[in-house]
Amino acid sequence: MKKQHLRLILNGKSAGRTDVRAAVDAVRDMGHDVSVRVTYEAGDVARLVTEALHDHADSxxxxxxxxGxxxxxxxxxxxxxxxxxxDERPPFSFAVLPLGxxxxxxxxxxLDPNDIPAxxxxxxxxxARPTDVGEVNGRVFVNMATGGFGTQVTAQTDPNLKKVLGGAAYLFTGLHRFSELAACEARVETEDFSWEGPFLALAIGNGRRAGGGIRLCPRAELDDGLLDLTIVPFPDSGKVIDLFSALMERGxxxxxxxxxxxxxxxxxxxxxxxxxFNLDGEPMTGTSWKVAIRHHRIALRR
Known part of the structure; x- marks a missing residue:
């Protein structure tokens, strides 16, 4: 196997994990180089990516x-x-070490988050396969952009609750904030389609899952040059809680x-x-959104 150089940009919250250290040691024992950079505060990821681009020119x-x-x-x-x-592509591929x-x-x-060395x-x-990315108002997403009440639940669910309950924590939070459920009116247009009305949740997927494993775009593909749009219309009065529960539990x-x-x-x-709207979990707020696919914009190890 050809010797490779991996640059690991590690979320500082995971820097002390023993399985991460074991993973780095295991890959080094395979004969590969692994250089590790750890984030500490806002802006570190951008700085470390700039460093990687600079280092790549020399090594x-x-x-x-x-x-993360x-x-x-x-x-x-x-x-x-x-x-x-x-439309230039990054000079290196990307990979995921799932520590979130x-x-x-x-x-x-x-990938199995319970086996970090693997x-x-x-x-x-x-x-390293060609992979699409999505773009919303100039900002990219790799997995999914989501909007609506479900997005608020994802953003506001207690991290400690997520550790205990996993994906069920989102449902728990949503049910306890049921009184805040309200419809939002939207107009959605594509090249050959339009929809207008109140919605409970809206998802635009390059990937398939968001919000703790909820299958919002179950047929999305990472390399087909298309985004999968899913709209969950706001239901009639009296059916909201059943719809929300079904969405969180079964997608x-x-x-x-x-x-x-x-x-x-x-x-x-x-x-x-x-x-x-959440772009891979990162929030944006507004009333006007332009979404596009960027076909085969990166190479991803998958």
Missing amino acids: PIDTVVSG GDGTLHEVVDAALQQISG TANDFARHLQ CLRFATRAS VEGLNGGFVEKRSRNITIETSEPVQ
Whole structure:
């Protein structure tokens, strides 16, 4: 096997994990180079990606590994693409070391967050395959952009509760904030489709899962040049809690057809009031959204 150089950008919250150290040692024992950079405060990911691009010019880096959750991967890829002009691609591939709470994107890649050494070995063995990224108002996402009440639940669920209950923590939080459920009006347009009305949740997927494993875009593919749009319309009075529970427990496939699906390259969304969108878990707030796919923009170990 060809010797590789991995640059691990590690979320500082995970720096003391023994399984991370074991993973790095295991890959080094395979004969590969692993250089580790640890984040400490806001802005560190962008700085460390800039450093990786600079170092690559002198000593090529094969793969930049994002060590953290979906938000860390988002920051790493976004920082790399922000520093590259036009349609140029980053000079190295990317890989995921799933150290977050939900690890939705890692599960799409069939990585096991309970076996971190195996995940880092995977980064040396898997092919670097062309992979799409999405873009919302100039900011990229690798996995999914989500909006609506479900987004608020994801953002406001107690991290300690997530550790205890896993994905069920989102449902628990949503049920306890049931009185805050309210419809948001939106108009959604693609190249050949339009929809208007109140919605409970909206997802635009490059990947398939978000919010702790919820299958919001179950047929999304990472390299097909298309985004999968899912709209969950706001239901009639009296059915909201049942719909929300089914969505959180079984994903859109458990809604018995009570959702809208569309595949598209470009999507525009206008909302009647400010709504929060999460890009791989990172929040944005606004009323006007331009969404597009960037076909085969990066190489990803998968």
